[in-house]
Amino acid sequence: MLDWYDSHARELPWRAAPGSNAPDPYRVWLSEIMLQQTTVAAVRPKFEAFVARWPSVEALAAAPEADLMAAWAGLGYYARARNLHACARAVVALGDFPTTEDGLRALPGVGAYTAAAIAAIAFGERAVVVDANVARVVARLFAIERPLPGGMPEVRAATDQITPDTRSGDFAQAMMDLGSSVCTPRSPRCLACPLSSVCEGYRLGHPEGFPIKAAKLAKPQRHGTIFWAQHDGKVLLVRRPPRGLLGGMRALPTGPWADTPPGLADPPLPADWQLLPQTVAHVFTHFRLKLSLAVARVDGHAADGEWWDETGIDSAGLPTVFAKAADAIRRARW
């Protein structure tokens, strides 16, 4: 795997250049948080923007949390952004990043995977790094029958057996690159795989059958209403509660979310609200949302929130669901 990595590693902005010294722990940490359940393609431009704006953990810790949340907009899983800020401050308070897996594990937003990845990649510690790519490769390599996630202890034990004592960070990244480009979920390219000669899943003739996974639950359909209050070229935005869905993010005001369209229930301020004919659909991790769009021209009513220049709404740092709704409303004639 290390030989394969030396000739096939992807060039990624958070990786040290080939032949250079160990990568910057700040960049490794930031990239690992961003990459949690998120594709490389989505992370790359966000990572570049973050390190350009905040080149060090000290700079990130000193930033207002609202700036960080807005910069994170569009990446999803916004608890990561809140934890990122808390973690940066914790690291500054400590003086530097912990260098051990246990020390890293204690930081906000750093779980078992991320602690192992940072320890191995940034600090050269031997650590067993198991992400979704590694789990898939290892489940095929050993033809692990126990469905995931219940079979994760078995996957972890098998990964431990094949993790080398040196360059375990490169080994982890090699396994992830292999999972991403060769040992893919649907149609693995076994003819290009350096492990095919020792892969039990390949020998059995159905590597794509691993890992076995528990069935997923259907997503319920829910409904809600977005309120677009416009006054003198400005639109009312609010800050969502600090925890829960889209927690802490700047947002358009919404009414309750329910099993049937809630209409004009719970507007942010009294006005002559008008429902537009179109709706906006959005899919979250665990439910589908169909949004009605309520609009009103208001005359300077007091309301909790901030009035944001409508033409600059793209710079407000809105989560995608609200950006979609804003686009639909601005394109509509009303």
Next chain:
DNA sequence: GATACGTGGAT
């Protein structure tokens, strides 16, 4: 152990 938590690309 189960559930909440986003989004966009691939198939």
Next chain:
DNA sequence: TATCCAAGTAT
């Protein structure tokens, strides 16, 4: 269009 899936963590 529908489904799957991603460098998971917190509770």
